[in-house]
Amino acid sequence: MNFRRTFAALAFLTTPLAAQAQSAPAAGDSAETAPPAPLTISGSVAIASDYRFRGVSQTDRQLAVQGGITATHESGLYGGVWASNLAGWGTFGGANMELDLIGGYKAALGNGATLDVGLTWYMYPGGADKTDFAEPYVKLSGTAGPATLTAGVAYAPKQQALGKWYDTGADAAAGTYTRPGAKDDNLYLWGDGALGLAGTPFTAKAHIGHSWGQDGLGPNATAVAPTGEYWDWSLGADATWRNVTFNVSYVDTDISGREAAYLRPSFSKGQDGTGTIAGGTVVASLTAAF
DSSP: OOOOOOOOOTTTTOOOOOBOOOOOOOTTSOOOOOOOOSEEEEEEEEEESOOEETTEESBTTSOEEEEEEEEEETTSEEEEEEEEEOBGGGGTTTOOEEEEEEEEEEEEEETTEEEEEEEEEEEOTTSOSSOOEEEEEEEEEEEETTEEEEEEEEEEEEEGGGSOOBSSHHHHHHTOOSSTTOOEEEEEEEEEEEEEOTTSSEEEEEEEEEEEOOSSBOTTSOOSSTTSEEEEEEEEEEEEETTEEEEEEEEEESOOHHHHGGGTTTSSGGGSSOSOSSSOEEEEEEEEEO
16 A cells, blocks of 8 residues: 555656657758657656665565656646556555556746646556555645755545554454455655755755554555654765766664564565564665656
8 A cells, every 4th residue: 555656756766857859940941949849758767776665665675676757748737657566565465566657737836936736546456456546746846056845745535545454463464354444544744855066966865754644554464654653764865977867865764663563574574574674774776767
């Protein structure tokens, strides 16, 4: 359920680069650049040492291969898809892939500010039933010189994929539903900051987020906010050369082993009850945009 997501997110591992189409000048015309096409296509492919969604590993602390593509209209409307492999906790009842469908509208507000309103539909092809869920979001970004700040809120309304179906990890391991059919919602607030270092290919980045959701396990022994509420954060830097970006970030949460004990064995590396998947770690990724 954790839209844990995603060939995504976005999040922090992919940075699409918009490509504008140009038309060739007709005979006798001056070789001027044509205006931007009404529809632009951008995308990226990435490889990462771990897929962390809101601080929690979705690939059992193993390698992730991800990619996405987005079509953007000059009006501000956009739509796209993003996907990633999954493992361990992130498999949502058997799915080894997350596929996100994303759509929204982005508007320039002036003075370097941008408003982005949209919805992400998290899908887990091949997984158990009742794992897919929808999450609307709103983001407000502002740019001043080399600095960019973003504040966002994502609210997933009550859905079975977010419900507390198991009280404990032991119930999940035994296959005993405590509250079958339960629905719950999830709220996520976050802030991102980026600062380009003048005269260098480096950009410093920071992220902080807070989740509120069910304090248990969903219909497939997973959860977007497994301990009910928690903080996640990261600090890192990008190094960009042409359309290739290398990122190194330290990612962590305030979910302690003691707080997560009642969620095990599901909420652990290898799902054997040992090894945290929400502890501090360094994640490295390489992204190529097109």
